[in-house]
Amino acid sequence: MTDLGRVLVLAGGLSHERDVSLRSGRRVAEALREVGLDVEQRDADADLLTSLRQDAPDVVFPLLHGVSGEDGAIQEVLSLAGLPYVGSAPAACRLAFDKPVAKAIVRRAGIATPPSAVLSQSTFRELGAGVLLDALVARLGLPLVVKPSRGGSALGTTVVRSADELPAAMVECFAYGEPALIEQWIDGTEVAVAVLDTGDGPRALPAVEIVPESGTYDYHARYTAGATEFFVPARLDAEAAGAVAQVAVAAHQTLGLSDLSRTDLIVDRDGVPWLLDVNVAPGMTETSLLPQAVQAAGLDLGVLARELLAAAVDRHSRT
Amino acid sequence: MSPQPSPNRKTTDAAAATGSRLDSYVDRYATRTHGMTASEVRSLFAVASRPEVVSLAGGMPNISGLPLDVVGSLVNDLVAKRGMTALQYGSGQGDPTLREHICDVMRPVGIVAHPDDVTVTVGSQQALDLVTRIFIDPGDVILAEAPSYVGALGTFRSYQASVVHVEMDDHGLVPERLSAAIEAVRAAGKPIKFLYTIPSYHNPAGVSMTAARRAEVLEICRRADVLIIEDDPYGLLGFDGEVPRAIRADDAEQVIYLGSFSKTFAPGLRVGWALAPHAVREKLVLAAENSVLCPPAFSQLTVSEYLANHDWMAQVKDFRETYRERRDAMLEALDDLMPAGAHWTRPTGGFYVWLTLPEGIDAKAMLPRAVTSRVAYVPGTAFFADGFGSRSMRLSYCYPTPERIREGVRRLAQVIEQEMELRATFGAWGAAQRPGLDAPAPDQS
Numbered sequence: 001m002t003d004l005g006r007v008l009v010l011a012g013g014l015s016h017e018r019d020v021s022l023r024s025g026r027r028v029a030e031a032l033r034e035v036g037l038d039v040e041q042r043d044a045d046a047d048l049l050t051s052l053r054q055d056a057p058d059v060v061f062p063l064l065h066g067v068s069g070e071d072g073a074i075q076e077v078l079s080l081a082g083l084p085y086v087g088s089a090p091a092a093c094r095l096a097f098d099k100p101v102a103k104a105i106v107r108r109a110g111i112a113t114p115p116s117a118v119l120s121q122s123t124f125r126e127l128g129a130g131v132l133l134d135a136l137v138a139r140l141g142l143p144l145v146v147k148p149s150r151g152g153s154a155l156g157t158t159v160v161r162s163a164d165e166l167p168a169a170m171v172e173c174f175a176y177g178e179p180a181l182i183e184q185w186i187d188g189t190e191v192a193v194a195v196l197d198t199g200d201g202p203r204a205l206p207a208v209e210i211v212p213e214s215g216t217y218d219y220h221a222r223y224t225a226g227a228t229e230f231f232v233p234a235r236l237d238a239e240a241a242g243a244v245a246q247v248a249v250a251a252h253q254t255l256g257l258s259d260l261s262r263t264d265l266i267v268d269r270d271g272v273p274w275l276l277d278v279n280v281a282p283g284m285t286e287t288s289l290l291p292q293a294v295q296a297a298g299l300d301l302g303v304l305a306r307e308l309l310a311a312a313v314d315r316h317s318r319t
Numbered sequence: 320m321s322p323q324p325s326p327n328r329k330t331t332d333a334a335a336a337t338g339s340r341l342d343s344y345v346d347r348y349a350t351r352t353h354g355m356t357a358s359e360v361r362s363l364f365a366v367a368s369r370p371e372v373v374s375l376a377g378g379m380p381n382i383s384g385l386p387l388d389v390v391g392s393l394v395n396d397l398v399a400k401r402g403m404t405a406l407q408y409g410s411g412q413g414d415p416t417l418r419e420h421i422c423d424v425m426r427p428v429g430i431v432a433h434p435d436d437v438t439v440t441v442g443s444q445q446a447l448d449l450v451t452r453i454f455i456d457p458g459d460v461i462l463a464e465a466p467s468y469v470g471a472l473g474t475f476r477s478y479q480a481s482v483v484h485v486e487m488d489d490h491g492l493v494p495e496r497l498s499a500a501i502e503a504v505r506a507a508g509k510p511i512k513f514l515y516t517i518p519s520y521h522n523p524a525g526v527s528m529t530a531a532r533r534a535e536v537l538e539i540c541r542r543a544d545v546l547i548i549e550d551d552p553y554g555l556l557g558f559d560g561e562v563p564r565a566i567r568a569d570d571a572e573q574v575i576y577l578g579s580f581s582k583t584f585a586p587g588l589r590v591g592w593a594l595a596p597h598a599v600r601e602k603l604v605l606a607a608e609n610s611v612l613c614p615p616a617f618s619q620l621t622v623s624e625y626l627a628n629h630d631w632m633a634q635v636k637d638f639r640e641t642y643r644e645r646r647d648a649m650l651e652a653l654d655d656l657m658p659a660g661a662h663w664t665r666p667t668g669g670f671y672v673w674l675t676l677p678e679g680i681d682a683k684a685m686l687p688r689a690v691t692s693r694v695a696y697v698p699g700t701a702f703f704a705d706g707f708g709s710r711s712m713r714l715s716y717c718y719p720t721p722e723r724i725r726e727g728v729r730r731l732a733q734v735i736e737q738e739m740e741l742r743a744t745f746g747a748w749g750a751a752q753r754p755g756l757d758a759p760a761p762d763q764s
Contacts, residue, residue: 014693022365043369226344
């Protein structure tokens with residue numbers, strides 16, 4: 001095994017998911033130390049570039065979530081600094097982070113994703129909210145899901161079960177960002193599939209099935225241990241399990257992602273997997289999904305993270 | 320019943336039937352623990368700690384004016400001369416010399432007390448915890464101002480108290496509302512254990528109870544025989560040189576008084592106290608011993624030495640000047656920049672302004688937008704036990720510099736304007752679904 005030298009874990013940032021990112025960073029840094037690596041963890045702040053120049057690490061594991069972390073910005077910065085890093089290239093991040101864009105791309109590749117509409121605040125203002133809201137309900141039906149088109153951890157996301165809840169859901173969503181993605185609700189089993197590629201092609205880990213106690217996998221259900229029950233592997237029949245794995249790998253490839261990703265899906269009553277979202281910097285906290293899948297696959301998070309770092313160094317040396 | 324897993328359990332089936340909740344202790348927690356969960360607001364505050372964000376959210380005292388050289392040499396001497404006492408367990412009630420000093424510290428608010436009636440605690444927060452512990456059974460009623468101190472509400476919740484909020488106006492608790500609340504709770508057959516109040520420079524409301532109001536509140540509580548917990552961390556931090564007379568100064572039996580060195584000296588030492596009638600004090604000391612054995616000797620002796628050897632009152636005056644300058648900066652910025660329809664209290668001391676948003680705006684829903692614009696505040700709902708207060712927020716001016724305060728208010732004003740535009744787009748959606756948008760509060764009358 002090549003000596004990886006000094007590893008920098010980047011976590012924190014200024015997005016709404018700072019807290020989650022800090023926890024992801026801590027967990028990965030700890031796992032890497034346990035497998036004997038020299039690891040430093042730091043925030044992505046105004047001194048980052050200077051510090052990268054003056055005291056460059058050998059390889060970076062960015063674990064910034066949300067805007068700047070998953071939209072390609074930090075990846076662009078690391079590319080400019082000429083440093084190898086784990087994760088997808090800036091352009092691929094930009095596509096995947098924007099949910100409507102990612103949906104359009106995977107749909108073209110034959111992957112099912114719930115029917116949806118994308119609207120900005122100004123459209124509502126200029127054309128009148130009432131008519132547009134009515135049209136949304138008429139077209140997508142109820143329940144439907146309102147979420148910011150960029151962002152994670154279900155922040156700003158509301159499941160709307162009756163039409164009179166829709167305006168409040170829009171207001172809540174726009175407080176997190178623009179535009180809003182309004183998506184048809186698919187009834188079924190909620191699963192997340194992690195995809196890994198440590199140099200020999202992308203492979204799916206066992207699907208994680210999510211059963212939140214409250215019925216909704218919201219921020220609370222995501223980050224309060226005990227609030228959600230997880231089944232790994234998901235309680236799917238062999239055919240559905242194969243289908244979700246195939247969709248996750250196909251999404252990873254179609255979007256041109258590298259190293260790791262996590263695809264969130266709903267498997268409907270007929271066993272059809274509907275893609276909701278693809279994450280380029282999946283959460284690594286104590287309650288996050290990818291580490292559970294890693295464990296279920298009989299892998300060690302530290303060993304895996306080390307392999308991802310090695311693959312990043314290898315890729316960098318080839319370009 | 321054997322605690323061991325059954326040896327012939329079919330593990331594969333069991334694994335398939337139940338998933339993992341990632342917390343193997345989840346079925347063992349006490350009922351009161353279930354309320355302790357991750358929240359979006361908490362996570363948004365993680366961003367507020369970054370220097371790019373002007374945080375008007377925290378309540379951290381500004382201790383940059385403290386004479387560290389003086390404190391340093393006091394601590395040096397303390398270790399050299401009284402190290403064996405400072406590093407040893409002490410009395411559960413607290414160091415006797417410190418209790419004497421505490422009686423001196425309470426003089427300016429009009430309290431004449433005996434050191435025997437003082438219990439030293441780990442910050443006044445522990446005093447609050449002890450008082451709640453010795454009085455509250457699950458379901459007992461505590462009356463508190465609307466809004467009230469978030470840390471007190473947390474303590475009350477952890478003892479499963481039922482908090483009934485009593486309306487305030489710009490002069491603090493409204494006496495008629497207090498009478499009405501007492502009557503209503505008793506008519507419902509519930510026991511009222513005490514009234515919790517912060518009469519001076521209220522956190523979060525930023526108002527102070529007038530002397531006449533204090534007398535009225537005391538009279539109502541006497542007649543109804545309701546105990547008063549008077550929390551007074553800011554009493555010496557009035558900006559006009561005025562030190563409001565404590566309610567406790569006029570009644571030693573009806574009132575338990577809580578004090579703190581966190582705002583007059585240093586919060587890191589965690590030294591506060593409770594002044595209570597003799598019988599209550601006995602229970603407090605026993606409860607304190609069960610909880611922490613004794614308050615930290617080292618911290619107590621440090622405070623004691625500081626009070627004895629330093630002009631601590633001059634330091635308090637210095638703090639006051641700093642906070643007054645910041646209060647001025649905040650009020651001036653609010654006057655200049657806030658959109659019409661927003662209104663706020665005008666504190667004469669303490670750390671906080673309570674701001675009420677234009678009608679229909681929800682401070683909690685707006686917080687992510689504020690954080691994106693690099694400004695933070697605490698949504699009003701944090702200061703209510705019942706979900707009210709969503710139209711309000713607490714702004715603190717204690718920590719940021721006057722320039723940063725102005726910049727923070729400028730950003731906040733823009734955020735409110737954006738939210739108003741959004742609100743105008745989506746019309747009258749809110750009131751029916753979110754309780755408490757129009758909860759009565761200071762500066763709304």
